Amino acid sequence: MSTLDDAPSAAPTALPRKAVHPVRDLLVQRTLFGLLTLWLVSVIVFWATQLLPGNAAYAILGQTATPESLAALEKRLGLDQPAVVQYWQWFSGVLHGDLGTSLVGQQTGVGELVWPRVLNSAVLVLLAGVIGAAVGVALGLLAAIRRDSVLDHGLSVTSLAVTSLPEFAIAIGVVFVLATNVFHLFPAVSPLPPGSKPWDEPQMLVLPVLTLVIVVVPYIQRMMRGAAIEALESEYVEFARLKGLPRTAVLLKHALPNALPATIQAIGLTFLYLAGGIVLVEYVFAYPGIGSGLVSAVTDKDIPVIQFIVLLLAAFYVVMNIGADVATLIATPRRRRPR
Secondary structure (H helix, E strand, O other), X not given: OOOOOOOOOOOOOOOOOOOOOHHHHHHHHHHHHHHHHHHHHHHHHHHHHHOOOOOHHHHHHOOOOOHHHHHHHHHHHOOOOOHHHHHHHHHHHHHOOOXXXXXXXXXXXXXXXXXXXXXXXXXXXXXXXXXXXXXXXXHHHHHHHOOOOHXXXXXXXXXXXXXXXXXXXXXXXXXXXXXXXXXOOOXXXXXXXXXXXXXXXXXXXXXHHHHHHHXXXXXXXXXXXXXXXXXXXXXXXXXXXXXXXXXXXXXXXXXXXXXXXXXXXXXXXXXXXXXXXXXXXXXXXXXXXXXXXXXXXXXXXXXXXXXXXXXXXXXXXXXXXXXXXXXHHHOOHHHHOOO
């Protein structure tokens, strides 16, 4: 007679394994870390502006300000309140879509001052990034196909020479050749008329965009060349050649897709570089963008404007990093599928 102890024990049922969705999980994790990063940036920037000598009231009244008038203006602007109170008022306003009022412009909203400059810089960055990425990928792919040829060596030497030059030197050289001494094809400076959009004056964009394209193309070109050469030397490309596939098909269907992930990261870093490195180019060409706006705000101690511009740049960095990582994941088939 069998007992309960003799009965075979039931095998434990395994819990169903939760599927891993790489793209979804990456978006959720990076978005949460991005929001935390933006909050930390807002705190750091606020406290950094508190350390600047003087304040907006002193910048408005100038050196002839009396202590009484200075104290009255500080009270009117809320600068006499504790720093924690000032930060909370600004931060809670941003959460509700209120960007605050410029301390220097007083009756002018921060958005009214900054958004036109953001649009101007966005057009410059977008044009330079797209054109630079297309030219860099094409030249890198061409150099990989013609590896160790005269063309390859010429492109390598040219890219190294351009990389060694600072942005303002390239900008001055472009102006020298295309606007002043050699040819007179485009305006030497690009001060957009007040109230106009960048696309209303396309001739004003040519030299700034060309300068930025020259700056960013070498990096993308070298990255694409290295990734394409590695792909062309791989076993799967060699197998495709042995199958008798045409050279164009081997290049476009096998080598190029596998060289894209590293190049996408390079393009993402290029856009991040343009967002920060655009300041010098805007200064050389007198272009009314976000870089010159930030310089003016720091000079005037206009804290709400400084905070918004820096927070906007930080948000751009976060979004571009997430976008580049997601694009890289999508471009890698074995990594993008749910597991």
